[in-house]
Amino acid sequence: MAPVDMEARAHAGHPEELRLWLRMLTCTQLIERDLRSHLREQFETTLPRFDLMAQLERKPEGLRMSELSRRMMVTGGNVTGVTDQLEKEGLVERVTDEDDRRAFRVQLTAKGRQEFHAMAQAHEEWVVAALGGLAPEEIRTLHQLLGKVKRHYLELETT
Known part of the structure; x- marks a missing residue:
């Protein structure tokens, strides 16, 4: 399934957490696809x-x-x-x-x-450009929130 289609798996009836996960996965795959392309084209x-x-x-x-x-x-x-x-x-x-x-x-x-x-x-430079649609404060907030997700997950792993 193409990266853009990941979110199509969920609908309004699915938990918000699932929809968020698919959104993060889609964004990651889109950016990674772009990075792979740049690396191949500019650095072989x-x-x-x-x-x-x-x-x-x-x-x-x-x-x-x-x-x-x-x-x-x-x-x-x-x-x-x-x-x-x-x-x-x-x-x-x-x-x-x-x-x-x-x-x-x-x-x-x-x-x-x-x-x-x-x-x-x-x-x-490519990563900065990929996230260029976010304001600096939005980037800080997203970074903090994802840090919270990471900490929670790591705590679950140790229990």
Whole structure:
């Protein structure tokens, strides 16, 4: 089903919470579709590649594959495939883990950092444009409300 159609699943008789969830899902999918398109057109890359590089940018010392998989919420096989591609292009490298010499960490190369910074700057501009229909106060309010939803959900997970 196309992202725009997600809200069509609910009608006025459904709980407001369900309708809100479908609205959030639709908005997320629309923005993500736009980001994927921009990344492909301007950088000839994919969102999973961008996401993996973003994780590595946050951890200059590198991350183990299992940690990358956990942070990206994808299978180890997905991370391995993306890492292999990025390594062939000289954007990441595998280095021996100092804590466990049998394991390795993946880290950005200098070329990878440079390419990621260009993508990250463009990505930020695209997200700002995507949310440009909201006033600054509306953005703050929405951010606070979604934070409340997140906290509530995390509390439910621990009970």
